Amino acid sequence: MNRLAGVRLVAVMGISFFVGLQFRHVRKLFYTNFYDGPGNDHLAIAPIELARAERTNDKRRRQSFAVKNKRKDVKKYEESEDEKQDKKKKRERGPPLRFNAGNYTKDFEPLPWSLPDLSDLMDLSSAEFMEKYIAMKRENNMQLPWEQTSDDDATTLPLPVISLNFPKSATLTMRQFFKCGGVTSIHTSSQQGRLGICMMENMLADNPPIHNCDTHKRQGKANKIGFISDIGLQGPPCFYSSLHDGGLEAIAKHYPESTILLVTRNATSWHRSIKKWGTLLHRWKTVCKFDGSYHGEQVQYWNDLYTTQSQNKEKYWADFYNAHTQKIREFVMKHKTLTYVEVQLEDPKMGELLEYYTGIPSTCVMDCHPGPNWHKRTNATSKCHAPGDPMGLKDVPLSAKNTERDDDDNSKNDDDGDEEEENDER
Numbered sequence: 162m163n164r165l166a167g168v169r170l171v172a173v174m175g176i177s178f179f180v181g182l183q184f185r186h187v188r189k190l191f192y193t194n195f196y197d198g199p200g201n202d203h204l205a206i207a208p209i210e211l212a213r214a215e216r217t218n219d220k221r222r223r224q225s226f227a228v229k230n231k232r233k234d235v236k237k238y239e240e241s242e243d244e245k246q247d248k249k250k251k252r253e254r255g256p257p258l259r260f261n262a263g264n265y266t267k268d269f270e271p272l273p274w275s276l277p278d279l280s281d282l283m284d285l286s287s288a289e290f291m292e293k294y295i296a297m298k299r300e301n302n303m304q305l306p307w308e309q310t311s312d313d314d315a316t317t318l319p320l321p322v323i324s325l326n327f328p329k330s331a332t333l334t335m336r337q338f339f340k341c342g343g344v345t346s347i348h349t350s351s352q353q354g355r356l357g358i359c360m361m362e363n364m365l366a367d368n369p370p371i372h373n374c375d376t377h378k379r380q381g382k383a384n385k386i387g388f389i390s391d392i393g394l395q396g397p398p399c400f401y402s403s404l405h406d407g408g409l410e411a412i413a414k415h416y417p418e419s420t421i422l423l424v425t426r427n428a429t430s431w432h433r434s435i436k437k438w439g440t441l442l443h444r445w446k447t448v449c450k451f452d453g454s455y456h457g458e459q460v461q462y463w464n465d466l467y468t469t470q471s472q473n474k475e476k477y478w479a480d481f482y483n484a485h486t487q488k489i490r491e492f493v494m495k496h497k498t499l500t501y502v503e504v505q506l507e508d509p510k511m512g513e514l515l516e517y518y519t520g521i522p523s524t525c526v527m528d529c530h531p532g533p534n535w536h537k538r539t540n541a542t543s544k545c546h547a548p549g550d551p552m553g554l555k556d557v558p559l560s561a562k563n564t565e566r567d568d569d570d571n572s573k574n575d576d577d578g579d580e581e582e583e584n585d586e587r
């Protein structure tokens with residue numbers, strides 16, 4: 162996205178705040194998604210200031226309004242409506258969430274990250290790599306969960322299942338899949354706040370990765386979360402367990418028997434998709450320093466690659482994406498007690514394979530559209546639907562028939578798929 166469009170979006174957002182954007186949206190911006198929203202990095206804290214100013218303005222406006230219209234019943238009526246509205250807002254907002262991007266500013270120093278230089282491991286398809294992986298497990302006489310039977314568990318995979326896919330690689334689709342299979346599944350944020358922040362703070366404190374963000378209350382019952390995806394954020398603070406130093410090690414150390422899931426995708430298609438997704442890539446560069454410009458020697462390879470690439474950096478980000486896959490593959494080959502499942506989004510057998518590995522029926526694989534555009538254009542009640550064109554969307558002017566999962570929204574926010582459900586339960 163170009164800078165001008167970014168600035169324009171910020172301007173529109175700013176105006177929306179003052180005009181009185183629907184509160185639900187304001188709240189969303191505050192507590193879960195703002196930091197992935199459009200904007201320049203130096204404006205990262207602006208909405209909080211804006212909202213504060215708005216609240217103060219509101220109060221002043223109401224006070225002067227009340228004084229001016231003391232004896233006018235009709236105005237009094239309006240005023241009390243206003244106040245009702247205000248109370249409702251307060252109720253809806255609740256206390257701030259524990260894992261909160263609001264605690265961080267752009268001064269937060271980017272954490273060190275690393276990726277391996279590209280090797281042949283990268284050229285293997287997911288199916289080829291899984292063959293290699295399974296052979297390694299057999300050589301070590303280790304059980305494969307998908308060869309076990311279980312009568313009552315939703316899946317034979319050891320929990321938690323941690324899905325390390327980057328955004329725009331079916332993160333919501335996988336959440337939906339495990340949820341459909343009966344596993345308590347979370348995407349982006351738990352009720353305690355943003356997963357990426359929880360995982361970062363836990364890593365820095367040497368706590369288990371989802372300590373304090375691992376329960377989901379529903380109808381008064383607290384369920385242990387069994388599946389998480391979209392666990393990164395581009396900050397500040399920027400944190401991806403699979404990229405930042407110590408992130409994967411923390412998983413292996415504290416959950417040595419857990420499952421790591423990775424959905425890979427043609428890296429070029431991924432880049433084409435993610436570069437439309439708001440300022441995400443821009444933040445990867447400027448906040449996370451994923452262009453290798455900040456952490457010296459350790460990422461020199463990436464910085465050299467970045468600086469020698471042409472303008473649109475397609476090859477850079479594709480290599481980056483593939484090296485991420487390679488890093489995870491190398492890691493799970495070394496940490497043998499973990500269970501690893503990798504599938505490829507373009508593989509026509511993806512659903513079948515997922516069913517084989519997880520025991521969850523392949524009919525649980527949906528096409529999902531995390532951004533707001535899908536809903537706006539279709540009025541669909543769910544962000545996910547069965548593959549194909551089950552809702553007769555042929556006539557909708559949208560790439561609705563585009564079956565790339567998680568992928569038709571040229572949208573500004575990555576989205577918390579569970580927002581609706583969770584609001585009521587906080």
Ligand SMILES: *[C@@H]1O[C@H](CO)[C@@H](O)[C@H](O)[C@H]1NC(C)=O
Nearest residue numbers: 257258259260261263264362
């Ligand atoms: C972040 O903010 C939340 C909400 O204000 C607070 O509960 C939490 O303890 C803070 N965390 C840190 C690390 O300061």
Ligand SMILES: *[C@@H]1O[C@H](CO)[C@@H](O)[C@H](O)[C@H]1NC(C)=O
Nearest residue numbers: 426427428429430431433507
């Ligand atoms: C990935 O997609 C691009 C663009 O659609 C295509 O040119 C390329 O051959 C694909 N790569 C692989 C490995 O399939």
Ligand SMILES: *[C@@H]1O[C@H](CO)[C@@H](O)[C@H](O)[C@H]1NC(C)=O
Nearest residue numbers: 537538539540541556557558
């Ligand atoms: C969605 O609903 C609105 C309001 O009910 C309606 O005006 C609009 O035409 C609908 N859009 C689609 C694509 O069905």
